Amino acid sequence: MTFPIEAIVFLFLLATALAVTHLRDLFAAAMVFGVFSLLSAGLFTLMDAVDVAFTEAAVGAGISTVLILSTLALTDPREHQQPVRFAPVAVVLLVGAALVYGTLDMPYYGDPTAPIHKHVAPEYIEGAMTDFGIPNIVTNVLASYRGYDTLGETTVVLTATVGVMLLLGGLGGARHRGDAEVVEAAGDEEPTPMDRVQVARVSTTVLAPLIMLFGLYVQFHGDFGPGGGFQAGVIFASALILHGIVFGLSSLKRVVSPRFLEIGLAAGVLIYAGTGVASLFRDGTFLDYAVLDHHSAQHGRHLGILLVEAGVGITVTCAMVLIFFFFAGRRAAKSEEPGDRDRRVA
Amino acid sequence: MSTFGLWHYWVVIVLMMIGLYTVIARDNLVKKVMGLNLFQVSVIMFYVSMGKVEGGTAPIIPEQASGPVVYSNPLPHVLMLTAIVVGIATTAMALSLVVRIRETYGTTEEDEIRKLDRAEHE
Numbered sequence: 001m002t003f004p005i006e007a008i009v010f011l012f013l014l015a016t017a018l019a020v021t022h023l024r025d026l027f028a029a030a031m032v033f034g035v036f037s038l039l040s041a042g043l044f045t046l047m048d049a050v051d052v053a054f055t056e057a058a059v060g061a062g063i064s065t066v067l068i069l070s071t072l073a074l075t076d077p078r079e080h081q082q083p084v085r086f087a088p089v090a091v092v093l094l095v096g097a098a099l100v101y102g103t104l105d106m107p108y109y110g111d112p113t114a115p116i117h118k119h120v121a122p123e124y125i126e127g128a129m130t131d132f133g134i135p136n137i138v139t140n141v142l143a144s145y146r147g148y149d150t151l152g153e154t155t156v157v158l159t160a161t162v163g164v165m166l167l168l169g170g171l172g173g174a175r176h177r178g179d180a181e182v183v184e185a186a187g188d189e190e191p192t193p194m195d196r197v198q199v200a201r202v203s204t205t206v207l208a209p210l211i212m213l214f215g216l217y218v219q220f221h222g223d224f225g226p227g228g229g230f231q232a233g234v235i236f237a238s239a240l241i242l243h244g245i246v247f248g249l250s251s252l253k254r255v256v257s258p259r260f261l262e263i264g265l266a267a268g269v270l271i272y273a274g275t276g277v278a279s280l281f282r283d284g285t286f287l288d289y290a291v292l293d294h295h296s297a298q299h300g301r302h303l304g305i306l307l308v309e310a311g312v313g314i315t316v317t318c319a320m321v322l323i324f325f326f327f328a329g330r331r332a333a334k335s336e337e338p339g340d341r342d343r344r345v346a
Numbered sequence: 347m348s349t350f351g352l353w354h355y356w357v358v359i360v361l362m363m364i365g366l367y368t369v370i371a372r373d374n375l376v377k378k379v380m381g382l383n384l385f386q387v388s389v390i391m392f393y394v395s396m397g398k399v400e401g402g403t404a405p406i407i408p409e410q411a412s413g414p415v416v417y418s419n420p421l422p423h424v425l426m427l428t429a430i431v432v433g434i435a436t437t438a439m440a441l442s443l444v445v446r447i448r449e450t451y452g453t454t455e456e457d458e459i460r461k462l463d464r465a466e467h468e
Contacts, residue, residue, distance in 0.1 A: 048418035050404045071441040075448040079374040088371035096363040108351030110400035137405040137420040153428040160435035167442040323438045
């Protein structure tokens with residue numbers, strides 16, 4: 001019975017969430033937030049959602065902590081003192097009470113007769129072996145049954161990254177330069193402080209290729225075990241970001257140039273949508289992979305899912321590394337031109 | 347079990363309340379983004395917990411199974427998995443807005459930003 005384990009992890013989860021809210025030192029809050037993500041990944045595993053846990057561990061404990069820390073490096077690491085306000089507390093309690101009231105009609109946790117399990121889910125579980133021959137049901141649903149959704153989500157990742165590039169790249173702090181030059185300027189930085197820490201240097205040199213290898217495994221083994229394009233993309237990106245943190249942006253730029261990443265970002269979505277268009281040309285419907293192979297519908301679906309997952313992986317990798325580039329590159333641009341605060345106040 | 351069978355959902359609701367409080371009550375913009383993330387995790391956890399089936403296992407079909415296997419519902423897993431990755435992309439977007447606000451106003455505290463705005467209007 002998992003009850004005590006779940007209860008204990010939930011307890012820790014609430015404690016870390018409260019700590020994140022309470023801590024004034026935002027650096028500390030960011031680190032606790034990483035712990036929070038790791039704990040929630042553990043809980044997802046207990047709830048049988050291994051793929052979700054995988055993603056949360058890589059995204060929440062890895063990339064999001066890096067992003068928050070690099071934001072703090074560009075802003076203020078401390079939050080101002082501020083009294084507890086009662087109006088928000090009242091609103092929050094009201095919303096909470098309404099939601100608890102709402103759950104009273106819900107089927108109990110783990111109830112196999114709940115309506116959610118009666119709709120399309122049995123069909124998906126049934127079809128995994130007969131239609132696809134792919135054991136990981138989550139991959140089937142992600143890439144095929146719900147292929148439209150996933151295409152949309154991948155496009156959102158692309159769009160958000162473009163948004164970050166527009167916000168941190170072109171205008172503002174580096175008004176006189178284009179995107180490429182901002183990142184270019186970042187390369188001229190001094191070597192990072194981490195560069196002088198031998199433990200970090202040696203362990204990164206050893207770990208980065210292994211992480212990449214693991215990323216590839218997650219990408220291609222996603223049909224059989226937990227994993228897939230989203231997780232693999234994030235893991236692959238985390239290896240590159242680790243390299244960037246320790247050896248500096250200029251070194252990372254020699255590994256992958258921002259230009260290359262920009263192309264990859266768009267190419268991934270293009271591969272995904274292109275697979276859909278290819279099935280259209282073979283007299284199928286959009287994203288119906290069965291027609292991709294003349295002889296066997298199952299082989300066609302295998303191929304389709306492989307291509308689509310590859311597209312997702314490429315886009316997510318490029319998106320994460322690009323976002324890191326723009327956050328970390330901002331500092332170099334900023335140090336040259338003081339903020340326009342004075343101008344604004346005057 | 348009676349109503350006790352719903353405690354998972356209630357814990358998730360408490361988590362959501364912490365996130366919501368952070369978003370609406372705190373002035374610091376980075377803290378607000380963290381609050382949004384807490385909120386997001388709680389929503390994701392709510393969906394995933396609805397997909398759990400008692401005695402079920404992860405929705406991956408084993409190579410050889412002795413007898414019928416009960417799988418937890420894969421559909422919420424799929425929807426939430428993509429939501430996490432989209433979430434980090436939108437968080438990055440929010441954080442870059444915070445960076446730009448800091449560069450323009452010199453602060454990330456909402457009350458100070460309002461004060462600066464008011465001063466400019468007068």
